[in-house]
Amino acid sequence: MLMSFEQEITLQYYNNNAQKFVQDTQKINFRQLQQEFLSYIPLGGNILDFGCGAGRDSKYFLSKGYKIQALDGAEKMALLAEQYIKQAVLCQSFLDFYETDAYNGIWACASLLHLPWYDLRDVLHNLANSLHNEGIFYASFKYGVYDGMRNGRYFTDMTEERWQKLMRDNDALKVLKLWITTDVRKERSDDRWLNILCKKQ
Secondary structure (H helix, E strand, O other), rough: OOOOOOHHHHHHHHHOOOOHHHHHOOOOOOOOHHHHHHOOOOOOOOOEOOOOOOOOOHHHHHHHOOOEEEOOOOOOHHHHHHHHOOOOOOOOHHHHHOOOOOOEEEOOOOOOHHHHHHHHHHHHHHHHEEEEEEEEEEEEEEEEEEEEEOOEEEOOOEEEHHHHHHOOOOOOOOEEEEEEEOOOHHHHHOOEEEEEEEOOO
16 A cells, blocks of 8 residues: 555654664663553463564563564664564554454554554554454554644644544444553653553454
8 A cells, every 4th residue: 555645754764763763762661551451461362563663562572471463664663673572573554454353452552643644544443353352452642632743753643532533433442441641751751642442342
């Protein structure tokens, strides 16, 4: 599928800044969110790390005994993540992803936020299809109502109301929990994030 301009610009950013992004994000402590997600996933279950970035979360999930399929749209990022987690990482546009009944959980940490609104609906529908019944979906977005370029990348920000609007035509995912956190990086502690946890029904 042809990528949108927004996706092309964003992937170019990550390919051009892959090494710096790894340095900035690979060692961030995300234990609280990771453990919240894993508490719903059967031990040894299959997890899709959708937009795995530097591979931080995939590595943690692997260390806890889960089976991981890591995926990223940026080729250089996928290669660096592959070296870090020591297994293959799928390099694929989010728009081209399609599987059926394959995963116990999907972890989309700060990844779907780079899709424009008009692509988000289709990708979320495909992600729901790839979950087993009662599978768990996690995503995080910068909190707000902004859509557009920010620091060389495209962002779709999210609020509780915007999420409800986005999911109006998607009854496969039932919200278990919506909550706001601050950025774990001290230099960005003023940034707020919307965390979304859903179950496939």
